[in-house]
Amino acid sequence: MAGAYTAAREGLSVTIVEATDRFGGTFAYSGGGGMWYPCNPVLVRAGVEDTIDDALRYYREVVGDRTPAELQDTYVRGGAALIEYLERDEHFAFKILPWPDYYSSAVGARNDGMRHIVSKAVPDERLGRFRGLVRGPLDHERLGAPQPDLLTGGRALVGRFLWAMADQPAVTAHLDTALVDLVVQGGRVVGAVVEHDGVRRVIRTRRGVLLATGGFECNDAMRAEYGVPGAARDTMGAPANHGWAHRAAIAAGAAVDLMDQAWWAPGLIHPDGRAAFALCFTGGIFVDRHGRRFANESAAYDRLGREILRAMADGSVATPFWMIYDSRAGEQPPVLATNVSFSPTEEYLARRLWVQADTLAELADQIGVPAATLEATVNRFNEFAARGDDDDFGRGREAFDRAFTGGASPLVPIDTPPYRAAAFGVSDLGTKGGLRTDADARVLDTDGVPIAGLYAAGNTMAAVSGETYPGGGNPIGASLLFSHRAALHMAGI
Template sequence: MTIGQVNVQDWDSEYDVIVVGSGAGAMAGAFSAASRGFKTLVVEKTPFLGGTSSYSGASCWLPATQVQERAGVADSLDAARAYLQSLLGEAEADRREAFLASAPELVKALEHDPAIEFRWTAFPDYFAGPGRMDAGRSMMPLDLPRSEIGNLAALVRPNIESDRKGESHPDGPLTAGQALIGRLLLGFMNTGNGSVRTETEMTGLIVEEGRAVGISVETADGAHTLKAAAGVLLGAGGFESNTRMRAENGTPGSADWSMAPRGSNTGTAIRSAQEIGAAVELMDEGWWCPGVLQPSGDGAFTLGFRGGLMVSGDGRRFANESLPYDRMGRQMAFAAEDRIPSWFVFDSRFGGGLPAIMRPDITSPREHLAAGTWVQAQTLEELAERTGLPAEALSETVQRFNGFAETGVDEDFHRGEDPYDLFFTDPSHGPNPALVALDQPPYFAARMVLSDLGTKGGLRTDPDARVLAEDGEPIPGLYAVGNTSASFSGRFYPGPGIPIGTAMVFAYRAVQSMAAR
């Protein structure tokens, strides 16, 4: 057996399944494996478990499950199939059908463990079309009391605000992404078949007669080799933090603007699989979002605009600002030279704060204004001067938008005509709650960049998450899920929680494949 050209005589440790990474997909796979009796190891290179999943709202797009049934939500696999087909056509039909078939099974298997429980949450699907659910088909984990998870809470990555400030979890239960990772971790450890190694970085895959049989790792005390008798599951995120890989693949945005935890998601798992012949695809793709530029140079994921408007360098609007964040991000990337950065313009009716949700939200308006990432002015002409925008165009844009706010009809981009557009708005405001006039000076403008929730291109996989070689044949023993794999949703983001939902489903299917050997 070899790591590259280095012979391996003895293993330092042996397991049935090794899971590389610790986001929602990886942890669902680890739980599934350990629940089947596999001796399972989770390897995480950072000090905490959860990756970008721990920062998330933890929506999981999983159609027609017992969670929807409990909530009285009428959903079906046929409706979900029609919706996905309306977006994707017949592309990836095999993986689509595998996902649909296994989503209800996964949820049933997860909730069989008392540590794991979900609730349905209203959040509209992102596109109009047959099978679309205006109230959504996503679910979230229940909050996790500290009394239930105990000392294991220290392993879970804190929320993004705390983590970016170098702080630990705030007091109280684990919520959202921390609750999802915490519940999966608790279930995993309760099986008695699971163990975790943090600050352990995979450095390569070990192959014997064409089969992946283990991994090499680097820790504080040196290099080690770990055997995986049944399989290696790669769930280590994408390559959004790797500036070189982004440049090589023409991936828009910047590592500085990504939401990935610092030191994570550098593409090592993808590179390691490529070194043994794995194929990749969609490497220029990501899960995009507008980001408010921070004084540090980071981006803050921004969604749920309930006022204001966005303009490109010419002072003109270029899209419906209330679009789902990936769709708005794609509008920015479409004409990157003019739209990155863009400016989000709003007035003082929101008290000087941005009329949107930002993650992380750790920088005050005063700090933004001092750093120049936001500007403030008493008039639109002055605002244009301070931002470098054409004054006449900006004034005309705001005047036209204010007219739309009065009539309730956005004649340019139809803002407020889709259920998603109205989801974050104040329903008592005006004839169209998504259109709020800018007429209360002082005016503000926030510099906007193209952020991402991760890259979505990676290893090519089959319906059982088996990694495929360049010739299309599976590499025995090797599986990939989440952003380490190329998403079957291609260049679409169908609904809230698709990244997490699909990662967990395919991790579940990967373990089924391992068990069938």
């Protein structure tokens, strides 16, 4: 959307090709829809004091040399200019949503969350010819909830891009149309083969093709090929994210990187059997198959997801693993953001995804862990909670750990029976491995040379953040910026 909008605004004709019946992809599932853009105009107007040098110092410390310094520099420096560009158009409006950086102790981290903004909501009725065509939210698609008329979160910015393009005759759009192949002539990409209702056609291009089709998280065969842990069943990715663009670009000579990586998260298992991205834990502990804690449960979700995967790799954690909590707040697990709303409690109980017992020993028997070990684990955790410090995993020592408890300690005692356990697995927000690009989002071949006429962004592009997730709004922020830069490059700007 950002690339199509920019290209149209700069005078190019644009064709948007979308494989599903709705626009927006995984971005449309984001409840916040945040963008990590240090020193952008929205923050500056609010009087936030920050520097690009501090933000870049933080980003480089977290990401390291896993990705090119030029890409990191372009991302950190480029977000502010993109917001300035968009705000010159009355279709766009943003606000601050404080969200702490995910590596709070790293040099340059912003622990007050003042590098993170979101789009303001917009009514669906403003979208003209695109009205009713924004994907999501998840409760609508997975639980059958009514689709709201007010576009919020990620849906809001998708909607604003569509609103801005609705009256532009230079923009055409095709839904239910899948990419099949790229057309290459003389080493240059000059078009794409697409398919709609079983009929294939060729769309010729003069300036370029931008591939921003998400990752390949919904393709179990491709996940297995590249060694991506987890399963398509448990991803939060949009349903057509099968890696077709990756395949087409690789066939055209593109180089790839980070293909075994994803944006990870613990996933609460719902009655449909799927583990869905969960965050904002205000209590509870995770235990392994031996009944022991194995991670900081309040860590940023990608960091926590990677700890879970490490434990799975060494055999100490299996799926499902269990969150242990008590009844001080009721039957539901202490999870503020489930992304897919809780179903009725009886559905979890009927499928034994949630279990309860009057004693920890009885609970241990129900989830298949040693009773003595679970009792010792909970007793030790309760001692940490009493003194407000976690000697084992440092829970509560970083700013993000306390972001959802009003600054209070996330070490909440487990001492109010009946005791409870909820089943968890691993979820992801999509794969992050993809096509190697330069700072203008031009796809590089295996010799590091740009493939003329081919660009990539979003989860189709190898993530600028490498094997880390520096802060909320980083995937979306990078997707928008490099799509924008691709279009500017096509327009010769």
